[in-house]
Amino acid sequence: MTEQPETSHYRICPLCEACCGLEVRTAAGKVTSIRGAEYDVFSRGYLCPKAVALKDLHEDPDRLRTPLIKRNGRHVAASWDEAFAEIQRRLLPIIATQGRDAVALALGNPAAHKMGLLLYTPRLAKALGSKNVYSASTLDQMPKQLSSGLMFGHWLSIAVPDIARCDHLLILGANPMASNGSLWTVPDFRGKARALRARGGRIVVIDPRRSETAAVADAHHAIRPGADVFLLAAMANTLFAEGLVKLKRLEPNVNGVDALRDAVSPFTPERAAARCGIAANTIRQLARDLAAAERACVYGRIGTCTQRYGTLASWLVDVLNVLTDNLDEPGGAMFPTSAAFAHNTRGKPGVGGGITVGRHRSRVSGAPEVFGELPMTLLSEEIETPGPGQVKALITVASNPVLSSPGGARLAQALGQLDFMVSLDIYLNETSCRADVILPGRSPLEDSHYDIAFPQFSDRNHARFSAPVFRAAADHPPEWHTMMRLVALLRGRSPDDALALDDELTGDEIRRFAGDHSHAVLQALAGRRGPERLVDLALRAGPFGDQFGLEPGGLNLDKVAAAPGGVDLGELRPRVPEVLRTPSGRIELAPKMLLDDLRQAQAEIDTEAPAMVIIGRRDVRSNNSWMHNLPTLAKGPERCTLLMNPADAESLGLRDGGPARISGDGRSVVAPVEITDTMRPGVASLPHGWGHDRPGTRMNVAAMRPGANLNDVLDEHQRDPLSGNAVLSGVAVAITPVASVA
Ligand SMILES: Nc1nc2c(c(=O)[nH]1)N[C@H]1C(S)=C(S)[C@@H](COP(=O)(O)OP(=O)(O)OC[C@H]3O[C@@H](n4cnc5c(=O)[nH]c(N)nc54)[C@H](O)[C@@H]3O)O[C@H]1N2
Ligand SMILES: Nc1nc2c(c(=O)[nH]1)N[C@H]1C(S)=C(S)[C@@H](COP(=O)(O)OP(=O)(O)OC[C@H]3O[C@@H](n4cnc5c(=O)[nH]c(N)nc54)[C@H](O)[C@@H]3O)O[C@H]1N2
Ligand code: SF4
Ligand SMILES: [Mo]
Numbered sequence: 001m002t003e004q005p006e007t008s009h010y011r012i013c014p015l016c017e018a019c020c021g022l023e024v025r026t027a028a029g030k031v032t033s034i035r036g037a038e039y040d041v042f043s044r045g046y047l048c049p050k051a052v053a054l055k056d057l058h059e060d061p062d063r064l065r066t067p068l069i070k071r072n073g074r075h076v077a078a079s080w081d082e083a084f085a086e087i088q089r090r091l092l093p094i095i096a097t098q099g100r101d102a103v104a105l106a107l108g109n110p111a112a113h114k115m116g117l118l119l120y121t122p123r124l125a126k127a128l129g130s131k132n133v134y135s136a137s138t139l140d141q142m143p144k145q146l147s148s149g150l151m152f153g154h155w156l157s158i159a160v161p162d163i164a165r166c167d168h169l170l171i172l173g174a175n176p177m178a179s180n181g182s183l184w185t186v187p188d189f190r191g192k193a194r195a196l197r198a199r200g201g202r203i204v205v206i207d208p209r210r211s212e213t214a215a216v217a218d219a220h221h222a223i224r225p226g227a228d229v230f231l232l233a234a235m236a237n238t239l240f241a242e243g244l245v246k247l248k249r250l251e252p253n254v255n256g257v258d259a260l261r262d263a264v265s266p267f268t269p270e271r272a273a274a275r276c277g278i279a280a281n282t283i284r285q286l287a288r289d290l291a292a293a294e295r296a297c298v299y300g301r302i303g304t305c306t307q308r309y310g311t312l313a314s315w316l317v318d319v320l321n322v323l324t325d326n327l328d329e330p331g332g333a334m335f336p337t338s339a340a341f342a343h344n345t346r347g348k349p350g351v352g353g354g355i356t357v358g359r360h361r362s363r364v365s366g367a368p369e370v371f372g373e374l375p376m377t378l379l380s381e382e383i384e385t386p387g388p389g390q391v392k393a394l395i396t397v398a399s400n401p402v403l404s405s406p407g408g409a410r411l412a413q414a415l416g417q418l419d420f421m422v423s424l425d426i427y428l429n430e431t432s433c434r435a436d437v438i439l440p441g442r443s444p445l446e447d448s449h450y451d452i453a454f455p456q457f458s459d460r461n462h463a464r465f466s467a468p469v470f471r472a473a474a475d476h477p478p479e480w481h482t483m484m485r486l487v488a489l490l491r492g493r494s495p496d497d498a499l500a501l502d503d504e505l506t507g508d509e510i511r512r513f514a515g516d517h518s519h520a521v522l523q524a525l526a527g528r529r530g531p532e533r534l535v536d537l538a539l540r541a542g543p544f545g546d547q548f549g550l551e552p553g554g555l556n557l558d559k560v561a562a563a564p565g566g567v568d569l570g571e572l573r574p575r576v577p578e579v580l581r582t583p584s585g586r587i588e589l590a591p592k593m594l595l596d597d598l599r600q601a602q603a604e605i606d607t608e609a610p611a612m613v614i615i616g617r618r619d620v621r622s623n624n625s626w627m628h629n630l631p632t633l634a635k636g637p638e639r640c641t642l643l644m645n646p647a648d649a650e651s652l653g654l655r656d657g658g659p660a661r662i663s664g665d666g667r668s669v670v671a672p673v674e675i676t677d678t679m680r681p682g683v684a685s686l687p688h689g690w691g692h693d694r695p696g697t698r699m700n701v702a703a704m705r706p707g708a709n710l711n712d713v714l715d716e717h718q719r720d721p722l723s724g725n726a727v728l729s730g731v732a733v734a735i736t737p738v739a740s741v742a
Helices: 049-059 080-098 109-113 115-128 142-152 189-198 228-241 248-253 257-264 269-276 280-292 310-323 376-384 408-415 479-490 495-524 530-541 557-562 592-603 646-652 700-704
Strands: 007-012 021-027 030-036 068-071 074-077 103-107 133-135 168-172 202-206 219-221 296-300 393-397 420-424 437-439 613-615 642-644 659-664 667-675 683-685 734-737
Touching (some): 021 049, 030 049, 080 103, 080 420, 080 437, 103 115, 103 376, 109 115, 115 393, 115 479, 115 530, 133 376, 168 280, 189 202, 202 280, 228 280, 257 592, 479 495, 479 530, 642 646, 642 659, 646 667, 646 734
Parallel strands (some): 103 133, 103 393, 168 202, 202 219, 393 420, 420 437, 642 667
Antiparallel strands (some): 007 021, 021 030, 068 074, 642 683, 659 734
């Protein structure tokens, strides 16, 4: 047998927001090892167990390699031309007869991690021209986008902890030890947290569960779920009451301090304490410690977003950062400078149009559009409810709402009523199994990659590119190409025009951006196509770019691709006022919409807690709903367990490992109990993304240990009315023992 030489490839991990640089070794067309790339300028060798599962993903026999078309209720393999012919035959007449709003678009989490999907989804949405756009953002971070947009002028101007220089980090509703960070790209949080504490800093965690992050922190306070708005408002109240507000450098850049002081004045620590389950003195001390620390930062994530007052909680996190002089300061909450694609590095610095919500409303419930989207939890009713504008067809892109959205069982039924459905997906899963046509993306190891979104949230500035590790099958197009074929169809062209249309649309973009110089710019980009051409354009025109020769030392894609492990662009720098895009040119501390909602919260401050509520959690060996088919991650202990406090388990007659029935919203699921004193009494925790026991799917490994779907017992009607975000945390449930498992 002849030995095949091993080759080494650099690949940025597309699985979570940490975006680690990996070294993938291959021989004879197979992956032989996956390690952290020590030479990566950003992640410096860090990786988590999921990275290794890229091998399983690449080799997974269940991963789709050809399009599928549903014929007589069964999915059968088809050619790409057949798939597009089917879409043309069935989708276009729906638009012709019922209008563009009759086709909905549902976008899922992996779309944010794929450069082809992220750069071409806007083109697809534009070509479709439907108001019915739904995404995982309204199951996740829309509250933070809205509060950031209102305060700083753009939806994606989100301040992140400068952990390298911070010495007091207050974390609410985030567990970066398991999630590896979110709206905060921070590979090796563990190492950075350890360094923070080694230099004498403190980490304090507010979480109903003593999470993995709380376990490595200096202090943990088990808040009642959904009460963050009260805690944060009471902390702001304390800062004002005790004369601890200091604005210093930001003073001339801030509007609304007085209005804010008035608005939080009713939220005394005494009034908030019972609702939060945290003593008044502790609330005061949290505020004092924050004010006293030299370089401090408050960071809130999904636990603070997925609640009724998610936008308020997200806003108050930044309010505290401003009031304690920690926003835009080294060691505080800072705005990264992305080398490409950030809106806050384009246009006139320091001022802008701000954001607008409610330009249209959902047809049935009248929910306002936010950032061009409607709440994902309203998709079912838009399909079910007859009348003009009813959703009759759906295009999903890397989205599995049957598992990931509350009321998923109802949605699964609703999808069955559609006249036509297309899924861009790599599996035949709980959602895509409803589709008439499935168009598969490639293995991530067959795609090139540049992070479009995450440098905007990174704890250090960087620009990195990775080339494909393997060559894809000749007839398997990259997803941007598939999207351009859809765009062509929707614009009344032949799918065969996709590449020519890409040239046209990119040409239009360049003409808008470069005006008189567009010919030269087009020529400079002539060697590239598709997303790589867009990345080169954005990099060269970006804040570190070569400006097409005007700044010869600046970046372009060739330079980034040639640099092993990418280009380091330094630590985060203060950016106020340049980063702002509010009409006033200032940070808006007291937007009217938020003050109005705060009055609503005030009216609920004395509400009694339900006896038992449920929250979610994440596990480092799982990722939302789609990695349970990868053997390396699927092995080991059962992960879809119901965590409960010993006192609760005892009073409900539940035993460790025994099955419990969780009932909510008229539905129920069964999961094994795991008794642990890490849970706050009256709160149970079940992870989301499970429930792989629906018929019609083809994920054989996942089906062996399907788990229970948390979203089956959550109420799809509960949401934050401002952002449209679903309430996923602190929802009342009943928990009872199950005599025996069927
Ligand atoms: N109860 C509860 N529910 C939650 C959450 C929670 O905390 N609690 N979290 C919410 C959050 S934060 C999120 S982001 C959502 C996530 O929910 P979704 O946005 O639905 O994302 P996933 O569950 O990750 O499913 C991803 C889909 O993309 C497909 N896919 C994977 N890779 C590719 C690819 O390269 N190309 C294409 N075309 N498809 C691909 C997968 O097969 C799968 O169908 O879940 C939300 N749901
Ligand atoms: N391993 C892994 N990594 C992931 C994912 C995954 O599924 N698995 N998903 C990715 C995605 S899509 C996202 S959005 C990010 C999310 O990243 P994180 O925001 O870090 O999410 P979680 O790890 O779920 O941590 C949320 C914490 O909030 C707590 N919590 C729940 N309710 C409340 C509340 O009312 N108040 C407070 N203060 N805390 C509360 C929970 O107990 C939990 O510890 O993770 C990403 N990374
Ligand atoms: S933390 Fe893990 S899954 Fe996330 S990018 Fe790094 S290696 Fe990939
Ligand atoms: Mo997410």
